Amino acid sequence: xxxxxxxxxxxxxxxSPDAAHANGRGRMTDKADFRSYYGRPIIKEPVWTxxxxxxxxTGGLTGASSALAAGARIxxxxxxxxxxxxxxxxxxxxxxxxxxxDLGRPARFLNMLRMFKVTSPMSVGSWVLSAHGGxxxxxxxxxxxxxxxxxxxASDLAAGALGTVLATYTALLVSDTAVPAxxxxxxxxxxxxxxxxxASAGAAAAIVTPVAQAEPARRLTVLGAVLELGAAQVxxxxxxxxxxxxEQGTVAKLKWxxxxxxxxxxxxxxxxxxxxRAAAVLGGALTLAGAACERWTIFKAGxxxxxxxxxxxxxxxRRMEERAASDGARPxxxxxxxxxxxxxxxTSADGAGHGEGRAG
Amino acid sequence: xSAPEVTVIDTPAWAGSYGDEVKPRVxxxxxxxxxxxxxxxxxxxxxxxxxxxxxxxxxxxxxxNTGDLGSDTWRxxxxxxxxxxxxxxxxxxxxxxVAEAHRQEILQRSGIEAERDGEGLRWLMASDVCKHCTHAAxxxxxxxxxxxxxxxxxxxxxxxVCNGCGYCVPACPFGVLDRREGDGRVWKCTxxxxxxxxxxxxxxxxxxxxxxxxFGEHDELRARxxxxxxxxxxxxxxxxxxxxxxxxxxxxxxxxxxxxxDEPEVYGLPPDPVDTTRDLGEMWKAAGLAAGAIAAGxxxxxxxxxx
Numbered sequence: 001x002x003x004x005x006x007x008x009x010x011x012x013x014x015x016s017p018d019a020a021h022a023n024g025r026g027r028m029t030d031k032a033d034f035r036s037y038y039g040r041p042i043i044k045e046p047v048w049t050x051x052x053x054x055x056x057x058t059g060g061l062t063g064a065s066s067a068l069a070a071g072a073r074i075x076x077x078x079x080x081x082x083x084x085x086x087x088x089x090x091x092x093x094x095x096x097x098x099x100x101x102d103l104g105r106p107a108r109f110l111n112m113l114r115m116f117k118v119t120s121p122m123s124v125g126s127w128v129l130s131a132h133g134g135x136x137x138x139x140x141x142x143x144x145x146x147x148x149x150x151x152x153x154a155s156d157l158a159a160g161a162l163g164t165v166l167a168t169y170t171a172l173l174v175s176d177t178a179v180p181a182x183x184x185x186x187x188x189x190x191x192x193x194x195x196x197x198x199a200s201a202g203a204a205a206a207i208v209t210p211v212a213q214a215e216p217a218r219r220l221t222v223l224g225a226v227l228e229l230g231a232a233q234v235x236x237x238x239x240x241x242x243x244x245x246x247e248q249g250t251v252a253k254l255k256w257x258x259x260x261x262x263x264x265x266x267x268x269x270x271x272x273x274x275x276x277r278a279a280a281v282l283g284g285a286l287t288l289a290g291a292a293c294e295r296w297t298i299f300k301a302g303x304x305x306x307x308x309x310x311x312x313x314x315x316x317x318r319r320m321e322e323r324a325a326s327d328g329a330r331p332x333x334x335x336x337x338x339x340x341x342x343x344x345x346x347t348s349a350d351g352a353g354h355g356e357g358r359a360g
Numbered sequence: 361x362s363a364p365e366v367t368v369i370d371t372p373a374w375a376g377s378y379g380d381e382v383k384p385r386v387x388x389x390x391x392x393x394x395x396x397x398x399x400x401x402x403x404x405x406x407x408x409x410x411x412x413x414x415x416x417x418x419x420x421x422x423x424x425n426t427g428d429l430g431s432d433t434w435r436x437x438x439x440x441x442x443x444x445x446x447x448x449x450x451x452x453x454x455x456x457x458v459a460e461a462h463r464q465e466i467l468q469r470s471g472i473e474a475e476r477d478g479e480g481l482r483w484l485m486a487s488d489v490c491k492h493c494t495h496a497a498x499x500x501x502x503x504x505x506x507x508x509x510x511x512x513x514x515x516x517x518x519x520x521v522c523n524g525c526g527y528c529v530p531a532c533p534f535g536v537l538d539r540r541e542g543d544g545r546v547w548k549c550t551x552x553x554x555x556x557x558x559x560x561x562x563x564x565x566x567x568x569x570x571x572x573x574x575f576g577e578h579d580e581l582r583a584r585x586x587x588x589x590x591x592x593x594x595x596x597x598x599x600x601x602x603x604x605x606x607x608x609x610x611x612x613x614x615x616x617x618x619x620x621x622d623e624p625e626v627y628g629l630p631p632d633p634v635d636t637t638r639d640l641g642e643m644w645k646a647a648g649l650a651a652g653a654i655a656a657g658x659x660x661x662x663x664x665x666x667x
Contacts, residue, residue: 118644
């Protein structure tokens with residue numbers, strides 16, 4: 001054939017394997033250097049729907065509110081303790097609804113409590129959610145009715161301790177999966193979630209507490225926002241190529257929204273919120289929205305990384321090569337050599353890929 | 361029965377928990393070098409297990425309109441078309457019959473001489489299935505215990521327990537499990553738990569006309585697979601390799617493993633799958649530290665603050 005077909009001259013039919021990727025799925029920065037089965041995903045996308053990122057948010061808000069209430073009890077800040085306890089009570093009613101409605105068989109929620117498995121963050125989380133829900137409800141009811149104050153305080157302290165786990169275990173729900181952008185961020189995710197939880201709890205308390213009594217809440221907002229945004233930065237840097245989902249499309253928009261809302265909201269709470277309740281409410285609302293956006297960012301990024309086989313294949317290939325290099329041993333599989341120049345059939349075949357690059 | 365001197369790959373919480381009732385571990389050896397792509401396994405599986413029909417979709421991906429494994433597909437036959445020089449060594453290129461037809465059409469219209477002499481197409485077919493991993497992430501993350509390890513060392517979902525939380529779906533490094541629409545529960549290959557208990561082989565293996573799908577005791581299958589790959593390589597098929605047979609891999613070896621003629625990702629398999637729960641220690645540690653950070657923060661913010 002004509003020399004217009006570069007592939008043929010190499011004895012290789014040129015269907016650009018990254019044609020599939022250029023076609024609506026974002027371009028790769030380097031030449032396509034991985035193979036796949038028709039560009040199809042290798043792992044399954046999670047089946048979780050909108051309830052789950054909202055649960056990450058409300059779970060964080062609830063758990064850290066309980067922790068704030070416990071801290072306030074210990075420090076003797078009764079007004080703040082009361083408001084944080086009641087915030088936790090209100091959110092405690094929301095959490096299980098979100099979690100249960102996401103189940104394929106909601107009526108079987110109690111099967112979660114058939115066993116306790118540390119290998120399953122969802123199992124641990126179900127127990128923590130139940131225990132926290134119980135203690136936070138006791139604390140809240142005691143606060144509302146004024147009855148059994150000692151039990152109320154004890155419950156607050158217990159809910160505070162459980163709340164710290166409630167706010168962070170959710171990070172493991174996503175990191176303890178095969179989803180590349182989640183699993184490879186397993187160290188940073190709990191800190192992002194913890195930061196978001198602290199910022200949310202601080203913001204919520206700053207909204208519902210008089211300015212004069214809300215100083216610790218404002219501090220918690222700032223502390224949380226710094227931890228959340230800082231850990232997210234570290235995560236993206238450490239993810240390297242797997243951070244790509246964070247740089248594109250909806251995920252990128254959500255990420256910038258989270259950054260702007262959290263930073264702006266926390267600043268507003270910290271500076272204007274100490275003088276004006278209205279500013280505290282505004283800043284608090286922005287911070288809460290920011291924390292929600294951050295959870296949605298992470299949630300969606302995981303789906304993007306699950307959907308595209310390159311995020312599964314390339315890091316695994318690199319891992320194998322590193323292992324082979326460090327072993328000084330044979331490469332994996334007899335035909336490894338030249339594999340880079342020899343893309344698989346599959347990578348090319350996203351419909352539009354056919355016929356491209358050979359019509360010359 | 362397995363000879364006592366053969367190494368049986370132990371699976372966590374398996375052999376011990378069954379005591380006297382434990383059976384030799386069983387599995388599949390899928391030898392893709394003799395798969396003819398008839399899809400009898402897909403059909404037999406659906407028939408025997410009452411797996412619902414899937415909506416027919418024309419993918420254009422060779423003869424594969426099934427796509428992938430899922431809640432309603434427990435055996436999936438992959439079709440890969442490759443252009444290789446007729447001498448056989450696979451340094452050939454990707455192409456499909458559809459693309460080839462398109463190319464031929466252009467060549468005819470333009471009158472350009474084709475120069476494909478001495479080249480041919482290689483058609484890889486492979487029947488994929490749940491791997492029944494030694495370290496099965498799906499089983500480990502399942503919060504209800506619906507996923508369990510049978511006395512045969514296989515991994516099965518108990519449908520009367522599963523509450524459709526969906527955790528196993530993204531946990532599986534092979535993308536095997538999925539939640540069934542309208543049913544809400546997760547379904548996957550049971551390695552015909554109901555058949556093997558009665559001494560029958562799984563439906564797919566029984567239906568396979570070329571014995572590409574072989575069922576048997578795991579250690580025996582592994583020995584057979586190693587023999588087969590040695591034989592193929594000796595015969596000049598240098599690219600033949602086993603996949604999932606090595607107990608040193610990220611899932612501790614698969615109960616269902618494969619002989620492949622190209623890299624795993626070409627068939628839609630992950631090249632280096634890892635059981636995600638292998639990293640649980642550091643994940644819980646990070647979560648613990650983060651929880652500690654909340655506790656410390658919730659106390660520290662009160663320092664020096666007026667009531």
